[in-house]
Amino acid sequence: MTEIKHHAYLFDATRCIDCRACMVACSVENNIEMDKTRIWVSGVGIKGEYPDLQRGTMVYHCMHCNHPDCMSACPVGAYTKAEDGPVTYDPDLCIGCRYCMNACPFGVPHFDYDKGIIDGAFIDKCTFCPQRIYNGQEPACVQTCPTDALEYGDRDELLKKAHARIASRPDHYIDHVYGENENGGTSYLIISHIPFSELGLPNLPETPVNEVSEKVMEMTIPFALGWGAVLSGVAAGVNLYNKKKEKAESTAKVEEVK
Amino acid sequence: MTKTLSRRDFLKLGGATSAALAVGSLLPPKVAQAAREAGHLNADGDGFISSMCEMCVWRCGLIAKIVDGRVVKLDGNPDHPHSRGNLCPRGQSGLMNTYDPDRVLTPLIRVGKRGEGKFRKATWEEALDLVASKMTEIKNKYGAEAMVFSSTHNLSQPLFENLLYAFGSPNYGTQRSLCFNAMIVANLMTYGMEEPARIYDDKLKYILLTGRNLLEAISTSETHDLVMAIDRGAKVVYLDPRYTKTASKATEWLPIKPGNDLAFHLALLNVIIGEKLYNRTFVEKNTIGFDELKKEVSKYTPDWASPLTGIPAETITRIAHEFADATPHALAHNGWRTSNFVNSFHTQRAITILNAIMGNWGTTITTGAGEESGALGAPSQPPYPRISALRLDGVPWKYPVVPFKIGVFQEMRDNIVSGDPYEAHGWFISRQNPVMSLPDRGKTLKAFEKLDFIVTVDISLNDTAWFSDVVLPEASYLERYDPLVPIGDKVFLRQPVIEPQGEAKSALWIYKQLGERLGLGDFFQYADEDDYLRQQLEPTGISLEEIKSKGWVELKETSHAGESSELTWNTPSGKIELYSDTLAKVGFPGVPTWEEPPQPAEGQFYLLTGKVAQSTQFGTQNNQLLHKYSDDPRLWINAKTAANLGLADDDWVEVTSSVGMIHTRLQVTQAIRPDCLYMTPGYGHLSKGLTTAFGVGAADSAVHVTFTDPISGGQALSQTFVTIKKA
Amino acid sequence: MKLNLTIQPRFRLNFSPLVWILLTLMGIAFVVAMIRYIYGIGAISDLSYSYPWGFWISFDLFTGVVISSGGFLMAGTVYILGIKEFQPLLRPSVLTAFLGYIMVTIALLVDLGHPERIWYMMIHWNGTSVLLEIGICVMSYLTVLAIEFAPVVLERFPALHKIAHLIHKFIMPFVILGVVLSTLHQSSLGSLLLIQPAKLHPLWWTPILPIMFFNSAISVGLAMIILESSLSSRYFQRGLETHLLEKLAKAIPVVLGIYLILKFGELAYAGDLGYLFTSGGFSILFWAEILIGIVTPLIWFSIKKNRQSANGLLTGAIILLVGMILNRFNVSWFGVVHPDPMFYMPTFMSNVKYIPTLPEVSISLGIFAAGILAFGLAAKYFPVFDEEHAHATGD
């Protein structure tokens, strides 16, 4: 394996047979509860009318975005983006607001709705299997995939591989690597024979989803200071004016009395 | 409700059982000790051990991760040719079969009525004595043949066979006639071998799959091969009345009319022979009977086949041309569960012959590796007693070309019911669930009713065990040693990765114990599992320690079969038999011949069966991990058909055949022929001892009608016609 | 000095049927909340993987915060702009705001997975999170409101008059801080949704969501002051400050006019006008919000007759509030398109619809009931509507 500077996955929808071995592998490796999962298979189902049919399968979990929206949104900073790719979550910080679920355009983080405060309700999502990738193993989902629909490696290498595969079979693939630029780039790259929107993937621009809100947040403190200053100024002005008016009035009164 | 392990620590379950173990056996944990010695586990009992999957018969290599003496993860073994580092969903979830809270972990003896599910726990001593005494009683009273045996393919089967042949019974039922008899017998009649191996090399250009749903009925390495071939641009033509996941990846899907694959393949042969597209040198050199074949298939033109198959004549002709153009880098795949119709044997012969006359031999098919290797030894044993009784399953007196070890299981069951030619009195079942896997479940239960004694060896209280008198708990595949198995030049070891839970024992142990109690100790001349393996390794010069530490070893010297330039075949003529004299002599057509399959009457539908990737046969539906990731089993119906019948998605319906009726829910889909229905096998369990699976779905075997292919003895699993109405 | 802390009711507030109803609602909510704490949010709500936020966020947070905006408007008007004639409206507005924010906080304590960690927001800061800003603003503003309202309570105890006086004296920085905080979080509630460009329908998603939110907070705040004054004048049999309310009402069409221009200007600028009539249910919801919340009140309050009658004021305020509350629901719930049913999920998690459950709604109702009761009690025991004191405040 080449040296991995940026851990990433490549998913090839043309190879995926919807067997769900990846889902089982992840559940076992990470000891996921029986009513949870970190991987989803979006069955595009069967399209068309007998006998002209088409079917596609999209397997996804956390995209380990280059600019993670979950991380941007989390008020207490429970998410971390490692320099080499993985986006991880720290349950010790989480307050359970579920804003990350709203923020993630892929609907990845999910919450323990079945836990009270004693059990502790947390967010769960794919961790990129650090216990494996930093010990020379592939992530559990990738390693088991019987058709190599899921592959693992360095993001640049995988991007090269993806483009090469598309170039070698232009009849077979759509000429696009989803995740190369979507949402500012993701570590989960997807190539497919059917349109990505039909695989259930959101149509995202190259700018990360959190761009606007992060810009607004940047302006918050300067704005607050400015606005506070304006209000203070107004208040002071009004006060001064009122005092003057009062004085004038009282002088007038005094004069009248005179 | 099911006992769902919804908490995070489902893997910690069985803590209770290992506590029981600690009390029960005061010996030090053997597995951990051995694994520590072999360097797999550290002092804390953590580490990795290599073994083999047995969630299905493909037997992928696996590496188990052990923490605190518990297996917490299975990964594919990259060194194993069947897994190549991958495991399918069933293999991935295998530890959940082992840690299933429903596992049977002590011998059980029935106390209630049969089928009531009331058992009491017993010691091995008591249970084995009981089984041995019952078997001896039956043997003394009615003869050894009154005891029937059945088991599905597995690594300890040689020991099971030892037991029954030494006992002296000719009655041996295997899953094979429910599965691949058509294919195996066709290959034997043509090539003299059960199943040639397929080669998916870089040059493979064309693959013709006849109902081989490789992307759902998974064999990890071959599934991988097929997907990679598609990736490289190979053309895949797939025949199946259903739009399966394989169909969705195939270049071309032909929704053929069930039972008419024979017509399609005969027409291919017609075009290829008629237009002289076959490999003349190969045919002349290596085959016999070409002229008979040519004469027979000249009748079967694409125009003739078209109305039968529902495939346009031009398509058939085109595929014949394409296949010929791609030859020899073309593969006509036999399929696996090929026993679909009474004419399936001829279909299989036609496919086999297609490969032969194109000269694909050596390019896309070759001699199968097989599981027997001369290189391995075995404990010595006396010859088996001579058996003179007829076999209940009609081999060979009714099925003359069906090999003994393959048999005709459903016929055996039928003759237990009819008592003809003689009455059976006991049934010994291992690693099999005939209550579910045989067609016509009602009839199987009738056979059970007739018997005095039924014993089942299983890991769970499967439906067959539920109706048994004694249940013997085998250690699961992660808990035991099995005999070594060679694959190509390598020998692989199944070894325990954890201590057996409860009182479960390996088959090697169980059959030896039983053999000794039956006075057949000479047939089990090994002290324990280690000793058996050592005797197997003896001639190879490989030490047991070596194979234990690695999980497999390379055989030092192997004879390479393909090395001689002259090809020979193990047929009577020594050539590939396009025309088989063996068949002709016993009154069957010597070349593939059209045999009209029965058709559903007006208002009836074909009822199809077929695997899904998330379960194996009838034995994994109780696996909570697989249950979690499986689709709801529902009856598929074509959308137009449903509309015509006024049926809607999710409706409850009643499905009726000539032998039974079931209630199930509908799944309205485009993905099936309008004249077919489909059910996922393996649901509708009767055993309440399967708490996760019980109550889920319905059993197709309750409505399957028994029809046997007269030549291969295969059960025609698609030849059941049903009516459907709203429940 | 001896503290005399006994207080006498200022109005009669009997255990009327209304009070019983309120208490019952609170009791139900309490029981439901206990179930939620023991068995989890899923036990009582329809919230799911696809719908992490539902009725509570739309009603308790989004609606609760915006209808509490009267407080900062009045504080700003009276203290900062020095328009003393609005003094009589100040205390009820500050009280409403104070109670409103307490209700918001209680609702959040039900909605948060880890309510006991709510204070983490004070120590673990993620600067890019809009929610963090809202959290900090709301908590700080609650403190400011407590300080603003404190004199009202303190005045009831002659012994504490001194402290009340001290607060009066230094009230200005707090008022300014309160206005700044309110400006921030009222608009930030809009910013909260900026991170959902892929989920919030383009009829609502715009980068100027914070401005839209701030603008509507003003119109809603004004309408709330009208509503509250009208209702409490009825309930507590006080005279209505119609002359004051008329002045407020005059400002409403201006604020709404700006909203209308911004909204349609932005839609046109973003090229989203096409969605106006082509988005099915979304279009209907959008037009309902615009017609009820903006256009009708704009016209209504432009008519002098309506501004001058008590009924006219009340009617106009109610129409505006209905429309604007619908806007908050649209933006935070109805207009959000979550990962859709196409996804295969194991059946146990395939909930892709969201219909709030009765227990879920009962929590909000209980909290709301508590708010009303608290308002009543405060009005009963403290000089909220006291003309004299009111006039004295701010000296």
Ligand SMILES: Nc1nc2c(c(=O)[nH]1)N[C@H]1C(S)=C(S)[C@@H](COP(=O)(O)OP(=O)(O)OC[C@H]3O[C@@H](n4cnc5c(=O)[nH]c(N)nc54)[C@H](O)[C@@H]3O)O[C@H]1N2
């Ligand atoms: N996941 C999984 N994998 C397995 C197994 C398992 O249980 N689960 N079992 C293993 C075993 S024992 C076996 S035998 C193999 C079986 O492997 P396959 O032979 O591929 O298995 P099936 O799924 O039984 O049948 C394949 C297809 O045959 C179609 N069919 C039915 N009738 C006809 C017909 O008349 N003509 C044609 N052309 N098609 C027809 C069905 O619609 C079905 O899709 O799978 C092996 N692999």
Ligand SMILES: Nc1nc2c(c(=O)[nH]1)N[C@H]1C(S)=C(S)[C@@H](COP(=O)(O)OP(=O)(O)OC[C@H]3O[C@@H](n4cnc5c(=O)[nH]c(N)nc54)[C@H](O)[C@@H]3O)O[C@H]1N2
């Ligand atoms: N309706 C229908 N019928 C079919 C088929 C179909 O597709 N549809 N397929 C046919 C085919 S292809 C086949 S191969 C047959 C298979 O038919 P069977 O062999 O009868 O069925 P399995 O479910 O494989 O039975 C295996 C049993 O072994 C048990 N077991 C698992 N592990 C162990 C172990 O380690 N030791 C022991 N002792 N037991 C163990 C399981 O609990 C299970 O009860 O069914 C055939 N019948």
Ligand code: SF4
């Ligand atoms: S996919 Fe979602 S959860 Fe994963 S990194 Fe991106 S935003 Fe975060």
Ligand code: SF4
């Ligand atoms: S739920 Fe937890 S992880 Fe998600 S945003 Fe809230 S605090 Fe952060």
Ligand code: SF4
């Ligand atoms: S990388 Fe690991 S945690 Fe993430 S989906 Fe794959 S197996 Fe699960």
Ligand code: SF4
């Ligand atoms: S394991 Fe591979 S082929 Fe199977 S569902 Fe997952 S990605 Fe697809």
Ligand code: SF4
């Ligand atoms: S194909 Fe799957 S179930 Fe069969 S042996 Fe391999 S991993 Fe196990």
Ligand SMILES: [Mo]
């Ligand atoms: Mo089979």
